[in-house]
Structures are given as C-alpha cells and as structure tokens.
Amino acid sequence: MSDQAVETRDLVREYKGGVKAVDGVSLTVESGGIFGFLGPNGAGKSTMVRMLTTLLRPTSGTAIVAGHDVMKEPGIVRRRIGVALQDAAIDPYMTGRELLRLQGVLHGMKRADCRARADVLLGRVDLEDAADRRVGTYSGGMRRRLDLALSLVHEPVVLFLDEPTTGLDPVSRVTLWDEVRRLNVEHGTTVFLTTQYLEEADQLADRVAIIDGGLIVADGTPKALKARIGYPLLSVVAADGSTPDDVARVLSGFGEMVPGARDGGAAVRLPGGSTAMADAVRALDDAGVRFAEIDLAEPTLDDVFLASTGRHLAGSDDATA
Amino acid sequence: MKGLAVSLGLAGRNLLLVRRVPSVFIPSLIMPLFILIATSGAFHGIGALPEFAGASYLAFTIPMAATMGAGFAGINSGMTVARDLEGGFFDRLQSSPAPRVALIMGPMFAALVRSIFTTSIVFIAGLIGGVWLPGLLPLLLIYGFALLFGACASCWAIGVALRARTVQAAPIMQLVVFLSVFMSVAYVPASALHGWLGNVAGLNPVTYILTASRSAELTGSIIWSETWPGLVAGFGLLILLGIFALAPLRHLENR
Numbered sequence: 350m351s352d353q354a355v356e357t358r359d360l361v362r363e364y365k366g367g368v369k370a371v372d373g374v375s376l377t378v379e380s381g382g383i384f385g386f387l388g389p390n391g392a393g394k395s396t397m398v399r400m401l402t403t404l405l406r407p408t409s410g411t412a413i414v415a416g417h418d419v420m421k422e423p424g425i426v427r428r429r430i431g432v433a434l435q436d437a438a439i440d441p442y443m444t445g446r447e448l449l450r451l452q453g454v455l456h457g458m459k460r461a462d463c464r465a466r467a468d469v470l471l472g473r474v475d476l477e478d479a480a481d482r483r484v485g486t487y488s489g490g491m492r493r494r495l496d497l498a499l500s501l502v503h504e505p506v507v508l509f510l511d512e513p514t515t516g517l518d519p520v521s522r523v524t525l526w527d528e529v530r531r532l533n534v535e536h537g538t539t540v541f542l543t544t545q546y547l548e549e550a551d552q553l554a555d556r557v558a559i560i561d562g563g564l565i566v567a568d569g570t571p572k573a574l575k576a577r578i579g580y581p582l583l584s585v586v587a588a589d590g591s592t593p594d595d596v597a598r599v600l601s602g603f604g605e606m607v608p609g610a611r612d613g614g615a616a617v618r619l620p621g622g623s624t625a626m627a628d629a630v631r632a633l634d635d636a637g638v639r640f641a642e643i644d645l646a647e648p649t650l651d652d653v654f655l656a657s658t659g660r661h662l663a664g665s666d667d668a669t670a
Numbered sequence: 671m672k673g674l675a676v677s678l679g680l681a682g683r684n685l686l687l688v689r690r691v692p693s694v695f696i697p698s699l700i701m702p703l704f705i706l707i708a709t710s711g712a713f714h715g716i717g718a719l720p721e722f723a724g725a726s727y728l729a730f731t732i733p734m735a736a737t738m739g740a741g742f743a744g745i746n747s748g749m750t751v752a753r754d755l756e757g758g759f760f761d762r763l764q765s766s767p768a769p770r771v772a773l774i775m776g777p778m779f780a781a782l783v784r785s786i787f788t789t790s791i792v793f794i795a796g797l798i799g800g801v802w803l804p805g806l807l808p809l810l811l812i813y814g815f816a817l818l819f820g821a822c823a824s825c826w827a828i829g830v831a832l833r834a835r836t837v838q839a840a841p842i843m844q845l846v847v848f849l850s851v852f853m854s855v856a857y858v859p860a861s862a863l864h865g866w867l868g869n870v871a872g873l874n875p876v877t878y879i880l881t882a883s884r885s886a887e888l889t890g891s892i893i894w895s896e897t898w899p900g901l902v903a904g905f906g907l908l909i910l911l912g913i914f915a916l917a918p919l920r921h922l923e924n925r
Binding site for chain 2: 402403404405406423424427428430432434436438439440442443447451452454455456457483499
C-alpha cells in the first residue's frame, strides 16, 4: 500500500439545486495515523465520508482510498475499508452475533471464519454477554461498539468513523476512544474520523483538517494548528466599580487584544504566558482595577476554528464541558 | 459462488425477520387464505356457468390464491429493502464488496421461500374444503408458477423501493400487484370475460400464468399448449422486471 491512505484532489459533491456540500477538497491522509475531520453540522463531513467509502459519487475531482480510485475501482476500495456511519446502520431485530456473522458473509468470508471472527470481535468490544440479545435492546454506547466491531470484521486497512461518539455519554465516549487508539496502535489501521467535538479531535487525532461550508479551512497537527493561533489568552472579567474598558486599558500593554472574547471584561494574547500573567495582575492592582474572574487559556482547536471562520464551532462547549 | 453465498446470507436474514416480526408475516399469510375463502364463498354460484365445465370453484380459485400469496411475499421483500434504505442498513450492504445483484437476489430468495409456505397453506385450505391435490407434477407446476410470480412481484417491489427509497412507496408496490392479478382471469375463465376487461386480460401476462397453473390444478395433468404461454409470459415478465430492479443499482451512488 502507498504511504497515503486517502488522497483527494479538488473533490466536489454538488446536490440537486446547486448546493455544494463539498467544494473542491484536496487532502492527503498518511497511512497508519488517526486523522480527525472536524467541522460543525452541515459542514460537509459526512458527504466527504460517503464519497470516500463509495456510497456517493463525487460530482468532480478524484479520490484515492487505500491506493485505489473510488470511482474506477469501487469494489477493491470496499474490500480494503471499514465503515461506521453516523447513524449506526444496525438492524434492531438481529442479535450482535448474527450481525457480525452476516457482515463476514458480505465480505466473502467462509462460514467458520465468520463465526470465529464474530467471537473475537465481540470480546474485543466487550459485548460477549449481550451477543445473543437483539440489538434493539442495546444502549447507544453498545450499538456504537457493535458498529465499530462490524466495521472491523474483514480487518480493513483504512477505517472510516463518521461521528462515532455523537450522542454518547462521556464514559462510553472515552471507552470508544480507547478502542480506536488500540486499533490504531496494535493493528496499524489508519483511522479517518469525523467529529464535531473539539476534544475528540484533540485527544485522538495525529492530524486534523477543519472543514466549513464544504471547504478545508485549516489542516495540520493539533499542536501546529494551535501554535498558529499564537499565545495563551488571558481573560479578565471586571468587578463592581470597574468597567471592561478599565480592564482593557491595562491589559493592552501586555499583548494583542482579542475583541469580544470575554463578556464583561477583556482578553489579551500573552506572549509571556503564565509569567506575564502575574505582571498583568499586579498592573491591574496598581491601576485600581477590580476584577471578578481571571483565567489563562492555552489556544484550543475552537480558537483555530474561530480564527479560520470568524465564529465558534457549534457544540464546542458541549464537547469540552 | 460468492454472490450466491451473499444472497443466501441476506435471504436468511430476511427470513429471520419474518420469525422475529410476525406482524409483518401474518397479514401476508392471512390474505391469500382470505382471498381463497372469500372468493370461493362469494362467487361459488358462478361455478355453475358452462365456461367452468363443472369444475369446483374452490379448485378454480386455488391457483389464484397461491399466486396472490406469492405476490404478497414479493411485495414484502420490496418493503424490507425500502426499510433498509430508510433506516441506513442498506448503506452497510452497499459499502460492502458484495456483488450488487446479491442485494436484490437475497430478498428475492426469501420471498420465494415464503411463497412455498403460503402456497402450501393454500393447498391445505383447499384440502380442508374438499379439493384434492392434483398429482405430483401438476402440483410442482403450480408451485413453480406461484414462485415465478413471486419473483416478478419481488423485482417490481424492489425496483420501486430502490427508486423511492421509502416505505411510503408500499402502496404503489401493492397496487400494481393487485391490479395485475385482478385484471386477469383471476375470477372467471378468459371465455367469460368480455369488453375492455377481456381485452386487458388478454394482454396481461398474469392471465397466462394463471391459465397454465389452473389447467394443472383442474385437470391433474400438464397440458403443454396451456403451459408454454404461461412460461413465456412469466419468464418474459421476470426478465423485464429484473431489469427494472437492477437498473437503479447502477445509480445508487448518485443519490
């Protein structure tokens, strides 16, 4: 296999009515890593995944997945990829074990191999006890874990996970993250993960691309993307007797002000980091400015999103809470 | 071989659902029985017409009820595909390397198995009503024609499902199958049909399927001159509807 698990060039998907869900996306995903595809609802993430997994034909452009063109060799691509879509496509009337065996049949595995593989995967995603229960009785987290197991039946080289933790409770989310990490480290499976959760991209991905309105607005390692934003953000909320303007006047001497970043106060990018924070506090005190809250935050992917699009990522509070 | 294995796997899944969701299966089992009993009861008197040549009207109705039962099984396979499309399960099938044709053959095989079951129920009801089985070869021929019509109905319903991608298309699946049976020689022989209905029935392939099946039921033998038009009509219809079902598979990725 080539070093690129996914390579797209000017990929476009236009729906009826002229709406471009994906508008000329070119990206490269190296083999063996976890790639985070971050963006708000409706940004084009799922459309991108559907094109890369042969479920949707691109309007124009090219996409090579696992070394094969999704339009010219869809059959080979399907053999080499695993897919867990946004809405876990699971038949509620079947049991987990039955679904895993059927998935093996769909991939041309022999009956005995299907049975053995189902047993292994049920153990791996900790669903042995629920294996013979109908999936309709599973919790959201169990369904997601089963969906992940289903996508691994044929040991794919590239795994696509479309918002795998959306709607899950924090514990289930962390369990799934652990499994994805283990899969990547122990089996070398390349993971292409879409998410609207900043924390998920930050925790899991070696590299992140941010999509908005069908366009890639930022692309790089989380560390590099944050470094591009610059210095930590010092936010100060004025207390009774002082105004946001008083706070801003003092802070402006310490770095680049960030307008609108903090209600009822002011915020500044601090080149000196935490050391400079102590100086800022002293300066506020010397100027007689009273403050109710003060905090120093390292740049986040939401800051990256804000810098790239001019707005916060919807749901980011939910994700990082 | 791989396509066959996948088809059988998918057929197994469809039959499993029949067992797990009886509310889907039972109506399609009751309907042919209802048609058999209601039709033979309501129209019992017309069996005295000379066109029936003294045949039992219940025996006359058995091939129609068997055909209709198979039609219901076929419709149900389309509804399953529509449900899978709506619920996202079809994405799983579509993203697998399984041969595309297997995605149709699987539900169709399940419909055929169900057709065998409903046809058997119709024959048992006939036995209870005093109509003896027509002999092994004629019996197999009646089963064969029921399955042929079930396959046609399945292709039709799956073709509709793949285009509409919603269970809400079920009425159109049902309507066409109902009309195709009712606008044939379902209730009376061709010689008793006059006017526009006679003309429509003459053009309707189901007429020839029913005529061949009915001939086997009523005579207890296989009369080739009445059988071959049924085979031509049935397989011709299956080819056309097979194309109708397969065509959208080439364009699934464009939706």
